[in-house]
Amino acid sequence: MSCNIEISGLTKRFGQNTVLNNIDLCLKPGERVAIIGPSGTGKSTLLRCLNFLDAPDEGRITLGDLKVDAARASKADILALRRRTGFVFQNYALFANKSARQNIMEGLTTVRGWPAAKATDRANQILTRIGLADRGDSFPSALSGGQQQRVGIGRAMALDADLMLFDEPTSALDPEWVGEVLDLIRAIADGRQTMLIVTHEMQFAREIADRVVFMEGGRIVEQGPPDQIFGNARDERTRAFLRRVG
Amino acid sequence: MNALDIAYMWDLVPVIAGYIPLTLFMALVSMVLALILSAMLAIVRVLKLPVIDRGVAIFISFFRGTPLLVQLFLFYYGLPQLFSFMTNINGVTAAIIGLTLHFSAYMAESIRGAILGVDRSQWEAAASIGMTQGQLLRRIILPQAARTAAPTLMNYFIDMIKGTSLAFTLGVTEMMGAAQKEAAGSFLYLEAFLVVALFYWGIVEILSVGQRRMEQYLGKAVAR
Ligand SMILES: Nc1ncnc2c1ncn2[C@@H]1O[C@H](COP(=O)(O)OP(=O)(O)O)[C@@H](O)[C@H]1O
Ligand SMILES: [Mg+2]
Numbered sequence: 484m485s486c487n488i489e490i491s492g493l494t495k496r497f498g499q500n501t502v503l504n505n506i507d508l509c510l511k512p513g514e515r516v517a518i519i520g521p522s523g524t525g526k527s528t529l530l531r532c533l534n535f536l537d538a539p540d541e542g543r544i545t546l547g548d549l550k551v552d553a554a555r556a557s558k559a560d561i562l563a564l565r566r567r568t569g570f571v572f573q574n575y576a577l578f579a580n581k582s583a584r585q586n587i588m589e590g591l592t593t594v595r596g597w598p599a600a601k602a603t604d605r606a607n608q609i610l611t612r613i614g615l616a617d618r619g620d621s622f623p624s625a626l627s628g629g630q631q632q633r634v635g636i637g638r639a640m641a642l643d644a645d646l647m648l649f650d651e652p653t654s655a656l657d658p659e660w661v662g663e664v665l666d667l668i669r670a671i672a673d674g675r676q677t678m679l680i681v682t683h684e685m686q687f688a689r690e691i692a693d694r695v696v697f698m699e700g701g702r703i704v705e706q707g708p709p710d711q712i713f714g715n716a717r718d719e720r721t722r723a724f725l726r727r728v729g
Numbered sequence: 730m731n732a733l734d735i736a737y738m739w740d741l742v743p744v745i746a747g748y749i750p751l752t753l754f755m756a757l758v759s760m761v762l763a764l765i766l767s768a769m770l771a772i773v774r775v776l777k778l779p780v781i782d783r784g785v786a787i788f789i790s791f792f793r794g795t796p797l798l799v800q801l802f803l804f805y806y807g808l809p810q811l812f813s814f815m816t817n818i819n820g821v822t823a824a825i826i827g828l829t830l831h832f833s834a835y836m837a838e839s840i841r842g843a844i845l846g847v848d849r850s851q852w853e854a855a856a857s858i859g860m861t862q863g864q865l866l867r868r869i870i871l872p873q874a875a876r877t878a879a880p881t882l883m884n885y886f887i888d889m890i891k892g893t894s895l896a897f898t899l900g901v902t903e904m905m906g907a908a909q910k911e912a913a914g915s916f917l918y919l920e921a922f923l924v925v926a927l928f929y930w931g932i933v934e935i936l937s938v939g940q941r942r943m944e945q946y947l948g949k950a951v952a953r
Contacts (some may be wrong), residue, residue, distance in 0.1 A: 566859035576854035590858035
């Protein structure tokens, strides 16, 4: 199957510092791609550029029929791209002034213009899916880290995005909550939802991903099926990284 | 020294009380207008909108840098000289305009501070689901900033109530104006101004109780 999500020549600089250097990546529908690599390598920046939280300097992003030229992206392009990509933040970033249910509904009512009743139904389904059916009225400050991150995932799920972006979704969590969040991501990774997951949980990456991408210094060094990357990496930099973290 | 004429003071109570509605009316209308205006000014400053930002900075600087009384005189006596349609401006309207502009300059700065205090991640999360700048400000950022700014804004409301007393210099008979008139007739200045002072004090005390309640409520509601 061919890619329906294509990133080509994506480049991002912060001042003199080229953080993303000509990134090409292609995702097939439903594909689960894990991105690994040392910190400071541009993994978060890559996801943020795909959502235009950081504006890329060059390159093209294609999501099905939506084609965005980074250098010439209009406001409408950016909104369209954001509405079709869900982002799960490392620090959850739930709306502090909204309940769990409202966090999930916000994208449906405010952004998509759904009537409240329809959005509430959908939010309740998602709350059940993320195992928080009884916590819909709780505010983020009353939820554990694991629960907050599940709501964060629920908020992104509500968008019915073409692509879900996870930026180290478990690395801010106390160890006791990591398992439940990984379990939820496993449950969503059903082969229909296309996902790009930055993670330092190597075991998780190996088990969930169809493909693993190793990044270093703002470039993609090597990519391939998990068994190949973890068992038989071609590039010495990949092997060195895996020795360090493994 | 004569003792206070307590009987006279009692007689004044209903007279002055009759002007409480006008005082509160001016303060409330000015407050509502100032809230709207100051939120807009604060947003212009936070987003650093080109050109207008400069203008807003000058506006804020001017209205914080000059006395309220001078501003009121400018509006009431000065502007009609420039704009003939303003010749018929009445004192209440001029006072409301003056109080609104003066206090919105101060309130804009507190709201701006409160907006900047909202965590960056809240902006990003709202943007990430595709909200426009207007939507994310209205639905996510301003409600959170309002909680932070509320106690300070309440202080400005109290200042505003006291500020309405200056309307008497524009010929408005509000609480202060009424006391002034009574005193001019009876020559019992101390009694008249004492009664009006006690009225202001009472109103402010009642509001302060409300303010404390509000702070307790806000403190409990969203502890982050
Ligand atoms: N807003 C920014 N301004 C300047 N430099 C940044 C900014 N965000 C990230 N960087 C730099 O970009 C590089 C890549 O960062 P990041 O994408 O967060 O790496 P990773 O997620 O792989 O750890 C780092 O050197 C970081 O310092
Ligand atoms: Mg990162």
